[in-house]
Amino acid sequence: MIRAVNYKWYAVYVKSRAEKKALTELTLKGVNAYLPLRVVKRKWSDRVKLVEEPLLRGYLFVFVSEREYLTVLQTPGVVGYVKFEGKAAAIPEREIENLKIFLERNKAFVDVSYENIAKGQKVKVVGGPLEGIEGEVFELRGKKRISLRFETLGCSVFADVSLELLEKIELINS
Structure with a gap:
């Protein structure tokens, strides 16, 4: 697979408790998205269970070019890009x-x-x-x-x- 130079990783804010739904919606649109998950123990009155939950609540990551930038924002559950100084902050691929x-x-x-x-x-x-x-x-x-x-x-x-x-x-x- 040949990767275009202008594709970068970005973090996006998502609605509360909507990380997995936003990931599904982005994937259906053909956007390369990543939701880091961790395993935690949750205790209910009748049982204890291991469940996967987002590592960083309220965030997920997208690998997009300028062309898909608006597609991400038009996705249900996505609130906006994480920005610094008014610009979407690209995340180094090595960190992801x-x-x-x-x-x-x-x-x-x-x-x-x-x-x-x-x-x-x-x-x-x-x-x-x-x-x-x-x-x-x-x-x-x-x-x-x-x-x-x-x-x-x-x-x-x-x-x-x-x-x-x-x-x-x-x-x-x-």
Whole structure:
């Protein structure tokens, strides 16, 4: 498949609790859309069940060119593009691919934080199910964790990773 240069990933806001419906509508229109899901335990009075829910409530991602830009906005459930300085903010393809890999390998053990977290040591996972993922190390609740920061959305994704599976990445001072 040949991919046009002008296709970019964007985040779109969707109506509350309408992420899966908006994804279906976009897909029916031929738009390449992605909804990151995570597995969580939900407890009802008579049972406990594992369910998939959106990782980032109120958002989904679309891979579109200028031609499909308005098609996305005319989709039921879609509220608008995530914008910075009045312009739809493109998300680097590498961030979307890392998120897909991260969730594919670790769907049931992912946590999301919207807090402004201080930067830590940059690392790369060299073994285990998250091999190849880069992020920042933070110490939370006594465990070493890796955080993949998606700065475009202003959030961080966390997963438990053993310290011996990490390799430091040297930063080049600019």
